[in-house]
Amino acid sequence: MPLLxxxxxxxxxxxNLVLDDVSLTVEPGEVVAIVGRSGSxxxxxxxxxxxxxxxxxxSIAFDGKPLPKGGAGLRELRRQIGIVFQSFNLFPHHSVERxxxxxxxxxxxxxxADARTIARDVLRQVxxxxxxxxxxxxxxxxxxxxxxxxxxxxxxxxxxLFDEITSALDPELVGEVVNVLERxxxxxxxxxxxxxxxxxARRTADTLVFMHQxxxxxxxxxxxxxxxxxxxxxxxxVRAVLQPHDx
Amino acid sequence: MSRDxxxxxxxxxxxxxxxxxxxxxxxxxxxxxxxxxxxLARTAAIAPLRWLAAGYIGVxxxxxxxxxxxxxxxxxxxxxxxxxDPWPAVTVAFTMYAAAFLGEIWRGSIQAIPRQQWxxxxxxxxxxxxxxxxVILPQAFRISIPPxxxxxxxxxxxxxxxxxxxxxxxxxxxxxxxNVTFQPMVVYPIVAALYFAVCWPLSLLALRLERKIDxxxxxxxxx
Numbered sequence: 117m118p119l120l121x122x123x124x125x126x127x128x129x130x131x132n133l134v135l136d137d138v139s140l141t142v143e144p145g146e147v148v149a150i151v152g153r154s155g156s157x158x159x160x161x162x163x164x165x166x167x168x169x170x171x172x173x174x175s176i177a178f179d180g181k182p183l184p185k186g187g188a189g190l191r192e193l194r195r196q197i198g199i200v201f202q203s204f205n206l207f208p209h210h211s212v213e214r215x216x217x218x219x220x221x222x223x224x225x226x227x228x229a230d231a232r233t234i235a236r237d238v239l240r241q242v243x244x245x246x247x248x249x250x251x252x253x254x255x256x257x258x259x260x261x262x263x264x265x266x267x268x269x270x271x272x273x274x275x276x277l278f279d280e281i282t283s284a285l286d287p288e289l290v291g292e293v294v295n296v297l298e299r300x301x302x303x304x305x306x307x308x309x310x311x312x313x314x315x316x317a318r319r320t321a322d323t324l325v326f327m328h329q330x331x332x333x334x335x336x337x338x339x340x341x342x343x344x345x346x347x348x349x350x351x352x353x354v355r356a357v358l359q360p361h362d363x
Numbered sequence: 364m365s366r367d368x369x370x371x372x373x374x375x376x377x378x379x380x381x382x383x384x385x386x387x388x389x390x391x392x393x394x395x396x397x398x399x400x401x402x403l404a405r406t407a408a409i410a411p412l413r414w415l416a417a418g419y420i421g422v423x424x425x426x427x428x429x430x431x432x433x434x435x436x437x438x439x440x441x442x443x444x445x446x447x448d449p450w451p452a453v454t455v456a457f458t459m460y461a462a463a464f465l466g467e468i469w470r471g472s473i474q475a476i477p478r479q480q481w482x483x484x485x486x487x488x489x490x491x492x493x494x495x496x497x498v499i500l501p502q503a504f505r506i507s508i509p510p511x512x513x514x515x516x517x518x519x520x521x522x523x524x525x526x527x528x529x530x531x532x533x534x535x536x537x538x539x540x541x542n543v544t545f546q547p548m549v550v551y552p553i554v555a556a557l558y559f560a561v562c563w564p565l566s567l568l569a570l571r572l573e574r575k576i577d578x579x580x581x582x583x584x585x586x
Contacts, residue, residue: 166486168482168485168486191488191489191490192488194485194486194487194488195488198486199486201479201482201483203479205479205480205482205483206483207480207483207484207497207498207502208502208580208582209501209502209505209580218487218489218497219487219488219489222487222489222493222497223487223488223489223490223493224488250581251579251580251581252581253580253581253582253583254581267487268486268487271487271488
């Protein structure tokens with residue numbers, strides 16, 4: 117059974133149909149990379165999965181159960197689905213440690229001592245143990261994003277969503293974040309990523325989803341899709357974004 | 364025959380300053396509690412709550428504090444059927460006045476926190492009250508320090524209008540002393556200096572608090 121099943125999803129912003137009949141499944145341990153031009157609905161799709169956006173039509177099932185609309189049910193779902201945002205969205209008034217322990221202590225009602233152990237553990241996973249007492253403003257963009265990943269991991273999620281998490285970073289800081297992502301993918305984490313890192317998508321993703329005009333335009337193993345696009349749109353996209361070293 | 368301005372007169376002013384400060388503290392604390400509720404109502408998801416709070420704030424901000432003071436004074440008298448002490452009237456009027464202004468200041472502070480902060484809290488499975496308490500309000504508090512202290516200073520000085528219904532605070536006490544000493548150019552500068560002595564340290568304290576918070580968080584807001 118797939119961990120996540122999206123079926124016939126439609127989403128409108130006013131008169132604008134941003135998601136048009138999107139169906140997609142994610143198996144446990146699968147890494148799905150979603151690519152496409154800006155405005156193709158990638159980010160909206162991701163945000164629908166953990167209920168940050170509502171859908172107008174279709175259905176989302178996580179672990180075989182339909183997505184709750186709100187309240188305690190939606191919170192329970194969010195304990196199991198982590199998300200990392202493009203703009204980090206760390207809490208600037210909390211230390212790195214408190215950023216990470218907030219979810220486990222407040223939402224999961226763990227004792228603080230246990231949450232602190234988890235914090236050290238997830239910070240080790242992103243190589244930032246020494247920044248445990250720092251505040252977000254004292255970190256570089258890449259470090260902040262790694263803390264944001266650690267914060268999401270601390271909830272022990274079964275699915276991780278990544279929304280263009282390297283897009284706001286200076287080029288020289290992209291590598292450290294991509295490294296963390298690759299390690300996470302290798303560890304067996306189920307992941308859905310919206311990304312512009314084509315090299316990463318090609319190396320790491322099991323499935324590449326190319327979105328265009330709110331639809332899943334093409335879908336398949338990344339190497340096949342990059343090597344032989346079936347549609348003109350993907351061909352144009354691949355030519356525009358693929359760097360020589362990605363080929 | 365007139366008296367000179369000497370120690371007893373100065374002590375009288377100091378005694379009146381106490382009532383100015385006490386009135387301001389009551390209005391600030393009471394208005395602060397009510398103002399926080401108003402700010403939360405103004406930013407609530409439930410529309411009637413927003414309208415109710417906006418209506419209250421609109422009425423209080425749109426009418427002179429003098430009228431509110433009269434209404435509280437004569438209103439309480441009519442309600443209780445007896446001529447009442449100015450104390451309850453001034454505390455009720457200034458508390459209601461402070462609630463409206465603090466509510467509006469804090470609404471702005473809450474709304475100044477980016478939507479993404481709410482989302483980040485929601486994504487960590489925090490309930491809406493938890494998002495507010497652990498994510499939004501602490502950040503809104505930092506933003507609200509300068510306008511809040513600015514309003515507190517206005518409030519302290521504004522209490523002088525309470526003298527109109529016979530409440531003897533610092534400004535009224537100054538008038539009384541002038542009436543017996545005929546030395547306005549001695550008394551009023553001293554009255555002004557006493558207001559200054561209360562208000563200025565507050566502004567300084569607020570600035571220090573801001574700097575302390577920003578330094579602790581590694582923020583570089585002060586060039």
